Amino acid sequence: MAEIRAEEPASTISKTFLIKPKLKSKPRSLPQTPESKYWSSFKSTKIPNLVSSISSLSFSPSPPHLFATAYSTSVSLFSPLSLSDGDVSPSSTISSFSDVVSSIAFRNDGLLLAASDLSGLIQVFDVKTRTPLRRLRSHTRPVRFVKYPVLDKLHLLSGGDDAVVKFWDVAGESLVLDLMGHKDYVRCSDCSPVSPDLFVTGSYDHTVKVWDVRVENSRSVLEVNHGKPVEDVIYLPSGGLIATAGGNSVKLWDLIGGGRMVYSMESHNKTVTSICVGRVRKENDGAESMEDRILSVGLDGYMKVFDFGNMKVTHSMRFPAPLMSVSFSPDCRTRVIGTSNGIIFAGRRKGKENVESGRVGNVLGFESISEPERRVLRPTYFRYFHRGQSEKPTEGDYLVMRNKKIKLAEHDKLLKKFRHKDALVSVLSRKNRENVVAVMEELVARKKLLKCVSNLDSDELGLLLTFLSKNATMPRYSSLLMGLTKKVIETRVEDIRNSDALKGHIRNLKRSIEEELRIQHSLQEIQDLGTSRASLVNLFRGLGNIHLPSLQTSLTPAALLTSASLILMFGNKSRMVFVNFF
């Protein structure tokens, strides 16, 4: 490790202090865990204006991991790469559907896409050309899901409202198996990541059935009861566990252990509509590893991240609409969430890592394209003079730290030279009101503010009055600025009378103070009502927007009185009533 040494202590003993505004109180927030930091690092992009509910989302297993969205009667393909550039238009759209598309599935090489619609038709498209290659029709009722087996390119699985799960041979457009057993709509299924023959389906009859196509009598090999209509089911990457979503809960089942429930996660407030497997990067003792999580979305607008290793919800994220579908890209860089009102919230992480979620071996990615070659530095380039500056220190190097340079603003420099009026004018022309107030406070500490005010010429006075008319009624600054306004008007009354421009400023000031008085008056009325009738207070509290502590802070009696006396000074007799009122 390179040794870091401070430079020889500077010859100054006392430090230079900048004129800083008062600190604002920060909202107290819980410290971020590394995991929630990870999930927050997905830079969110909104894809708006898709016509209706996003019924299904699916990522292509092959890079660059396009994702397909099913909404209304069309399917759109988006490129995650263009998303990070802020481009939210679909790269291509398939719209050869006669009814609402219910489900889509990519084949494991990402070349084919199967889509089902509510008319009962299943179509298989070539992803590149978007031409329908096969049309599978056998369902009599709307099809709710279509799935490609993970390890099989030839077959297809579908199910729908006719309570029948069908196993298709895609090439021959023929039905292989009809799997009967569900007593209500079949809504979802997932294929085992470890076997081409096993899959699981979930239905509104509260049951989840595990099927094996090798079983002769077309009966399910295992059945578990979720207890609520099942909305989604997935295999966890090991192939031995499944997760089912239904009602407000997500349940974990151990298939190898004979369908034993492992855990029930019940942190959603409304129906969980979709779940998928996500991955999070963990650093354990310096070694990076990936851990799997379950991402669940629900109609309550929350996405929850569930760590099924520790059985804990590790992150929770709120979206402004009921959520219908979620998907996580195999390279762990994109997660997309579809809402019921046609908006997709796509999140994309920066980073170069090309981690596959283990289903498909990846060979080539866009990231591996080499960067453009760096140009040789010549003395005519600007960078030539910076060469070597980004060099990292090697072990044993002495790193000499230079004392941090303090950047002085213009008003700081002027205040150091005791040019108080110039400092005030300089900061007034900068339009940063916090700094203006800070400089005014510093001048008060030096007992020079009123002298500055009396020395301002008419233009500068106009500047000051503009500032005061804008900010004097702000509760944060009113204790200082109200008093100052009064003093300014008292001391400079002659100049103001002689100048029309200044009179205009005074009119603005008067107007803003009148408005503030009106607001305070109405607030006071609300408070009076509240104090007399406790039920009304509860009503206001219930409204949520007005809460009483903020009322009290804005109603500082000093500010009220000064504003009232200001009004008096302008000769507005009708406002006397407020003084009495307070």
Next chain:
Amino acid sequence: MMRGGRSLVSSPPAFSNDAKKLLVCTSNTVSVFSTVTGLLITSLEGHTALVTSVIVVPPSNPAAKVLCYCWTASLDGTIRYWDFSLPELMKTIDIRMPIFSMVIPSFLDVPAEENGKHQDLFAYVSIEDTKETQERTKASRRQIRKCNLSKSRLVGRLILGETRKPEVLTVSPSGKFFGIRNKCKLHIWKVLDQGSERAAVRKITLHHTKKITVIAFHPTQRIIAAGDVTGRILTWRGFGNRAFAASNGVADQKLINVQEDKPGVRDNDDADSCSTWHWHSAEVNVLSFSSDGSYLYSGGKEGVLVVWQLDTGKKKFLPRIGSPLLYFIDSPDPTLSSISCADNQIHLLKMPSMGILKTISGIKAPCFYPDIYEGLGNGIAFDQTAGIVAVRTENYCIQFYSLFDDRGVSEVQVCERNHQPGDDVIVTSVALSIDGSLMSTSEVKLAEEGIGGLVCLKFWDAGSQNKEFSLSTIVYEPHRDAGISAVKFHPSGNMVVSSSFGGDFKVWKCNHDVIQNDQMRQNFSWTCHSVGSYKKKPMTAAAFSADGSVLAVAAETLITLWNPYKNVLLAVLGETLTPIVNLSFVGKSDNLVAASCGSNPQLSVWNMSKLSVSWSYKLHIEAVASAVDLSSFAALVLLPESSKKTTFKGMDGVILLFNATDPVPTVIWSVRKAKGGALCFVQVNPSSVEEISIDGKAPEVLLAYMNGDHEYVLFDPYCKDAREVSVSQKEGLAAHDHKGQAGQYGYASIYGELPEFDRKRPEAPWVPSFPSDRPWETIFSGSSHNLPPLTKLCSAFLESLLEKRTAAAE
């Protein structure tokens, strides 16, 4: 008894000949600091009053550089001669008149004793003649006299000059001239070569129109520089050509030629020319020529050291030293010099670059504010366990000062602004938690004609390792616009009460969460836990009981007792005549001490179990201290004007030690400068027990008294007769550092230090026959065939004798 906190800047310091040590006058003693580490090495103790001058005897030849002799003069009327390396007093000359300043010009002229004839060494002293009060007017009692140091007496009735005020003598580096300032005049004397007693010393006078504040002589040429109150620096060249040269027999004719053009010289002064430089805006306090005479250093109230190139008048600056400069001293080492500042700091400068190498930090002086703000405490807080005092300084800092080590530990900038004299920002109070890890400060910005006032309450926490305080929470206007009267920590440290004149008090609670990023870091944040008020009366003082279950808040003349956790009023205690300013629970006992001030001051002790007053006195209390686990308390009492003159000579305060149940004080000490003083019981922590002992045994607590000038004394309040506290300095640390920097000579410079001689080997009991402590008694006893060989016996015998000798020496 441990004293400390003394001023390091009462008189100019002096460097030793090898520039490794700096001798600083610290009231009655001279402290010797190492210039490399900035730590105290030793101190010369013997004077009984303020030491005003210290002069290191310059080496007569290069070999004598290692000699460490110095002369000191003091207000007690003695001149003493020391060897400060040991340290040892060599000689005392009593002239029985307070000495304000002393110079010894003629060291170089004193020939070495080898030629057989010893010449007397003369000093010139600025004294006050205390004897002849009746005959002479007071104006002329301050005299410049000559003193024969070799014969230990003043030289006859030779009075060189008389001044109205005690003036500081300045000697030229060559030892030929010395001078004083006297209002608008400069008096310069020429020292005659022959050191005969009666030799008349010639004097010239130079005139100026402004009051002169400081003078300096050029090391080689006849140039004298003087600074005045307006900030001008005047340089006279070729002064005294006429008067002084005449004695040397130079023709008068030449002088007349010189006389014709004397640019800038006033009247008929004896100088060739006079030039003026003006940069300083206020009076010049520091003026010094560099050792080669080509530069002139000047400084003053601005805290800026200006370096003038003498020939061209070009300037260089060392800005922002932060405090008015008082002295600039060159060392024999050309790369080292020191500046003394008015805030009791001595900075050691690395010379050509003028960077600050080390700072010898004394306790900073109390800052005085105009009496406009009520509730201004004395700004002193004690850390009882670590023996550290936190004092408020003028530049909005809190200085932490170690009472045991007598040096500054650190400084915390409370208010982020540079100090300007006219500013009305005041750090009003400082409070430390019992373990010293948390601090709370309050500051007030006074309003300008009713607008813009601000009260701030700040909470600080100390990092675990480096003890540097960092700001954790700022509360703006904690009690609206009302000022804070007191801030006190709960014994557990996670609660603070602040009481205000606005009629309420607030209890603040600390929430701390541990942030675990790269290193463990605790994040403290303070929030208001509860607010209380009693009949809208101003709350003037507050205190927590020792177990923290009761909070006492004084509502002007009443004492209200609260449960701090639930904010419930428990009881209200009777009434005093004037508002209470200080509340304190007495240790673990159920007694509460209240002190009120004003026209009817009162010290009253309240019994918590009976909720009534036990006893009270009509005394003006400045401070009250009670130890955590004792049933007694100490009170610092300001004496009324009438009794000051009669009973206590010059003492204006007494410290009374009470047992809480007994109205008769157990012990009384009288003290000086009690106004603005502070008291505290300081626990002696076990690690430093071996350093502090009274008659061989270590005390459990010491009472610290700090007076209005921030000088302090530590003593054991329960030790009846023995008042002497022997403190063994941390010699190891200072001495080791000193050894490390003292240049290596001869063998060591080539081959490095010899390895430590292994003493264990000879002590190994290879002669089994003498296990006794006194081997010489038994070593030869026994039959001869049992005795070891004589060679071995002999060395053991001699060794035992040697051991005996060292034991006796100790």
